[in-house]
Amino acid sequence: MYKIINKSVKRIDAYEKVTGKAKYGADLNLTHQLYAKTVYSKYPHAKILKIDTREAERLEGVVAVITAEDVPGNNIMFGKFPVLAKDEVKYIGDGVAAVAAESREIVEKAVRLIKVEYQKLAGVFNIKEAIDKNNGKVHSEIEDNLIEHSHHLLRSGDIEKGFKEADVILERTYQTQFVDQAYIEPEAIIVIPDPYKVGVEIHGSIQNPYSIRTNVATVLGLKINQVKVVQSTIGGSFGGKDESVMLMAARSAIIAMKTGRPVKMVLTREESFLESSKRHASKAKYKIGAKRDGTIVAVENNVYTQGGAYNNKAMFVNWRASIHAAGPYAIPNIKTDIYGVYTNTVYGGAYRGFSAPQIVFANESLIDELAEELNISPQEIRIKNCLKPGDELGTGQILLPGKIPAPLEKMINNVCKKTDFESKRKKYIKERESFNPIKKGIGLSCTFRGAGLGGEGIDSASATVTIDIDGSILIQSGLVEMGQGMRTAHAQIVAEVLGVSLDRITFCNTDTSVTLDCGPTVASRGTLAGGNAMLIAARKLLDRLHKRAAIMLDCNIIDLVSENNFIFNRLDKSRKLTFKEVVEECLKGQGLSLSAQGWYTPGPEKLSSETGRGNAYPTYSYGASVIELNVDTQTGKINVEKIVAGYEIGRAINPQIVKGQFYGGILQGLGYALIEEVRNKDGYLETKNYDDFLIPSSFDMPEMEVTIYESDDPVGPFRAKSVGELGIELMAPAVANALYNATGKRIRELPLNLERVLLGKTLRK
Amino acid sequence: MAANRKIELNIKVNNKDYKLFIASNKRLLDVLRDDLGLTGVKEGCAIGECGACTVIMNGKNVCSCMILAGQAEGAEIITIEGLEGPKGELHPLQEAFMETGAVQCGFCTPGMILSSLVLLKNNPSPTEEEIKEAISGNFCRCTGYKQIIEAVQLAAERMRGGGM
Ligand code: FES
Numbered sequence: 001m002y003k004i005i006n007k008s009v010k011r012i013d014a015y016e017k018v019t020g021k022a023k024y025g026a027d028l029n030l031t032h033q034l035y036a037k038t039v040y041s042k043y044p045h046a047k048i049l050k051i052d053t054r055e056a057e058r059l060e061g062v063v064a065v066i067t068a069e070d071v072p073g074n075n076i077m078f079g080k081f082p083v084l085a086k087d088e089v090k091y092i093g094d095g096v097a098a099v100a101a102e103s104r105e106i107v108e109k110a111v112r113l114i115k116v117e118y119q120k121l122a123g124v125f126n127i128k129e130a131i132d133k134n135n136g137k138v139h140s141e142i143e144d145n146l147i148e149h150s151h152h153l154l155r156s157g158d159i160e161k162g163f164k165e166a167d168v169i170l171e172r173t174y175q176t177q178f179v180d181q182a183y184i185e186p187e188a189i190i191v192i193p194d195p196y197k198v199g200v201e202i203h204g205s206i207q208n209p210y211s212i213r214t215n216v217a218t219v220l221g222l223k224i225n226q227v228k229v230v231q232s233t234i235g236g237s238f239g240g241k242d243e244s245v246m247l248m249a250a251r252s253a254i255i256a257m258k259t260g261r262p263v264k265m266v267l268t269r270e271e272s273f274l275e276s277s278k279r280h281a282s283k284a285k286y287k288i289g290a291k292r293d294g295t296i297v298a299v300e301n302n303v304y305t306q307g308g309a310y311n312n313k314a315m316f317v318n319w320r321a322s323i324h325a326a327g328p329y330a331i332p333n334i335k336t337d338i339y340g341v342y343t344n345t346v347y348g349g350a351y352r353g354f355s356a357p358q359i360v361f362a363n364e365s366l367i368d369e370l371a372e373e374l375n376i377s378p379q380e381i382r383i384k385n386c387l388k389p390g391d392e393l394g395t396g397q398i399l400l401p402g403k404i405p406a407p408l409e410k411m412i413n414n415v416c417k418k419t420d421f422e423s424k425r426k427k428y429i430k431e432r433e434s435f436n437p438i439k440k441g442i443g444l445s446c447t448f449r450g451a452g453l454g455g456e457g458i459d460s461a462s463a464t465v466t467i468d469i470d471g472s473i474l475i476q477s478g479l480v481e482m483g484q485g486m487r488t489a490h491a492q493i494v495a496e497v498l499g500v501s502l503d504r505i506t507f508c509n510t511d512t513s514v515t516l517d518c519g520p521t522v523a524s525r526g527t528l529a530g531g532n533a534m535l536i537a538a539r540k541l542l543d544r545l546h547k548r549a550a551i552m553l554d555c556n557i558i559d560l561v562s563e564n565n566f567i568f569n570r571l572d573k574s575r576k577l578t579f580k581e582v583v584e585e586c587l588k589g590q591g592l593s594l595s596a597q598g599w600y601t602p603g604p605e606k607l608s609s610e611t612g613r614g615n616a617y618p619t620y621s622y623g624a625s626v627i628e629l630n631v632d633t634q635t636g637k638i639n640v641e642k643i644v645a646g647y648e649i650g651r652a653i654n655p656q657i658v659k660g661q662f663y664g665g666i667l668q669g670l671g672y673a674l675i676e677e678v679r680n681k682d683g684y685l686e687t688k689n690y691d692d693f694l695i696p697s698s699f700d701m702p703e704m705e706v707t708i709y710e711s712d713d714p715v716g717p718f719r720a721k722s723v724g725e726l727g728i729e730l731m732a733p734a735v736a737n738a739l740y741n742a743t744g745k746r747i748r749e750l751p752l753n754l755e756r757v758l759l760g761k762t763l764r765k
Numbered sequence: 766m767a768a769n770r771k772i773e774l775n776i777k778v779n780n781k782d783y784k785l786f787i788a789s790n791k792r793l794l795d796v797l798r799d800d801l802g803l804t805g806v807k808e809g810c811a812i813g814e815c816g817a818c819t820v821i822m823n824g825k826n827v828c829s830c831m832i833l834a835g836q837a838e839g840a841e842i843i844t845i846e847g848l849e850g851p852k853g854e855l856h857p858l859q860e861a862f863m864e865t866g867a868v869q870c871g872f873c874t875p876g877m878i879l880s881s882l883v884l885l886k887n888n889p890s891p892t893e894e895e896i897k898e899a900i901s902g903n904f905c906r907c908t909g910y911k912q913i914i915e916a917v918q919l920a921a922e923r924m925r926g927g928g929m
């Protein structure tokens with residue numbers, strides 16, 4: 001029995017948040033700080049003829065103005081992002097200059113005094129224009145607008161033979177929109193010059209401290225150890241506080257080095273929407289072949305993701321997509337190609353799901369369309385084809401029983417049973433003809449998701465655990481807390497291993513000068529990889545403590561147990577010591593170290609670049625959901641009434657936090673399905689703030705029933721695997737399928753807003 | 766220039782009286798954050814949409830980004846910093862938010878708690894619909910609202926029980 005894990009203990013970072021004491025980036029202030037702001041491009045694509053900064057420089061209180069000329073090192077960062085655009089602007093969010101002044105008011109005035117002369121250029125603004133050879137290039141050196149290394153493929157079986165065997169073949173195209181993570185905290189950065197290192201120290205809302213450190217060092221022409229990055233409390237990120245923060249940090253760092261003063265840059269909501277990454281828009285062509293009885297024999301797909309002007313994620317996003325594009329089904333013949341394209345628009349990056357929301361929308365809509373064509377039920381077609389123990393994935397990886405669980409069949413059946421899916425579905429089809437303009441519908445979707453980074457990169461993670469003389473424990477991870485609850489999960493793991501109460505543990509903000517670089521906090525790997533590192537570090541310490549305690553208690557080390565702040569002999573429980581006594585003896589009596597590093601690395605996953613085949617991920621998580629909704633056929637308004645979802649995640653370190661992740665993911669998924677859309681008109685951003693870019697409010701919350709399925713998946717710490725992203729991806733297809741059930745109308749483009757539901761198209765564009 | 770004109774502002778914040786001289790174009794949000802250091806008041810959109818800047822002004826929850834400082838002359842303001850008791854005891858709403866898992870990134874939390882507080886002052890036994898209505902001006906991107914609603918229900922129950 002576990003004492004601390006698998007329990008809904010209070011978050012260890014809740015107190016400072018409910019009292020308003022937590023310090024987010026914008027809450028940090030330093031004496032003599034400067035306020036910095038970026039001057040953004042006026043056009044989506046133009047040549048820069050001249051930048052005149054003189055008037056701004058003359059304004060009293062302006063301390064520095066920088067342009068591309070002032071970048072001491074490399075102006076181009078990973079993904080082609082320029083710190084400041086030099087000769088050409090490639091999208092509306094490009095920075096052309098940055099200003100720093102004594103106050104916010106002055107800097108706001110100063111940015112308006114920078115005069116830039118442009119020569120407008122034609123541009124490509126969507127996937128279709130980007131692919132079409134005659135429409136011009138975003139980057140002159142790239143002929144076909146194809147993002148470098150963004151083409152990923154999967155080849156399995158013989159696709160032509162597969163389609164020959166099919167009785168039914170369907171071809172469909174699905175499209176999804178750009179959306180913003182829309183975390184409520186806009187990005188904030190403060191850069192402090194460090195005279196000792198002749199470098200800088202950067203604080204702020206930073207999701208990936210190590211990549212910011214490397215990029216800023218390159219921009220400043222410094223060594224990595226001259227840049228230090230410390231994470232502040234982050235007000236949500238979901239993948240987003242990365243590129244925009246990297247740009248802000250780079251610009252502010254240049255000014256800090258130039259002026260010798262701290263520089264603070266906080267984005268307005270408008271700037272955040274303009275300059276931060278989006279979930280890639282996508283266009284997915286699918287072809288699927290099946291036997292009369294519903295057995296799927298072949299899937300071919302061609303997916304384009306829209307990367308925008310610069311991109312440092314398409315190569316990774318698309319790889320994940322390539323593994324999952326045929327869905328959680330055992331299909332013998334698969335041909336998948338995923339491409340990313342440049343456009344003169346806002347750019348795509350990481351947003352919770354990392355390709356899954358797009359891919360799963362397409363694939364799970366398609367499965368329902370196929371079921372309809374074959375006249376079998378959505379439940380039956382999924383049960384027939386879904387991954388089962390022993391099945392082989394398109395990558396050739398086998399779901400070995402005991403190694404990688406495959407519980408989808410049970411999960412699909414459960415959500416259907418709980419909602420009375422089949423009988424309601426049939427009833428609602430009959431009611432389509434009734435006079436009531438409000439129609440009811442029910443829809444199903446399921447998914448699988450590779451846990452962690454898999455073949456995308458090395459999934460290493462670091463942790464440091466230090467026990468002090470009073471028995472208090474400090475833990476540090478190279479991965480960051482963004483609200484997801486990672487710190488609490490890590491603390492629970494350490495407390496469980498050491499047999500101490502949670503109140504002994506405090507967490508340190510991630511600091512690149514202290515904790516080892518272990519890559520970004522992405523891919524729902526905070527618990528999976530980060531938790532494993534904690535586990536390793538804590539076990540090392542437990543071992544040291546027990547070695548000493550065995551001598552102190554004069555017993556065998558294997559008979560020792562740590563529990564409830566005591567270490568005792570399980571054969572004679574009266575023979576015991578307090579945790580603190582053993583700590584004191586180790587540190588003071590013996591001069592031992594009670595600090596340990598945990599380094600977890602599953603090693604590289606190996607895949608063939610020609611076929612995309614290999615063990616893509618160490619394991620997978622699963623999900624299934626049913627949505628019940630009603631739609632007003634006179635206005636097109638969809639009202640989601642109820643969601644019943646099941647998720648298999650190995651084991652929940654903290655069930656309450658896990659559920660919170662799912663509820664939050666579900667609502668974001670509904671926003672994506674129904675209302676959210678970043679609109680670009682010829683490259684100009686139309687959705688500038690929350691009044692244009694709508695996100696779900698409390699009114700949009702349906703009844704939610706989430707079941708967590710636990711399994712004996714051995715990969716993660718205490719069998720816990722990935723949680724964070726899984727919640728979101730089931731929503732859009734389930735809504736689209738329920739809408740079809742209600743109205744007989746199939747909509748293949750998101751979001752399913754009033755116009756699309758009512759007219760089948762949007763009014764603008 | 767009009768923007769730089771200083772005005773006198775008398776306000777009571779978290780039970781303390783202040784007499785301030787501030788630029789007339791400042792928002793209440795800026796006064797609270799910059800002049801009084803109450804950074805529990807958050808800025809998320811500056812257009813009155815997200816509710817992160819919510820404070821209680823004369824008993825009503827308002828978006829402090831939409832109020833010019835001068836409009837707050839003579840007003841009584843409560844921010845999240847004003848909820849703790851004299852010995853640092855937490856308000857039942859703060860306790861409940863921690864217990865039900867209503868806090869993730871925490872950026873919406875101060876505003877969310879203050880809107881809930883106004884609700885419970887006026888309506889000690891709100892229905893789920895009434896809670897949804899009361900916090901509908903406060904966006905939360907993390908939680909999906911469910912555990913927040915549970916927190917308000919839990920706090921309401923405890924407060925009815927004679928807690929506060
Ligand atoms: S900052 Fe005031 S409502 Fe958003």
Ligand code: FES
Nearest residue numbers: 870873905906907
């Ligand atoms: S907890 Fe993050 S916005 Fe509400």
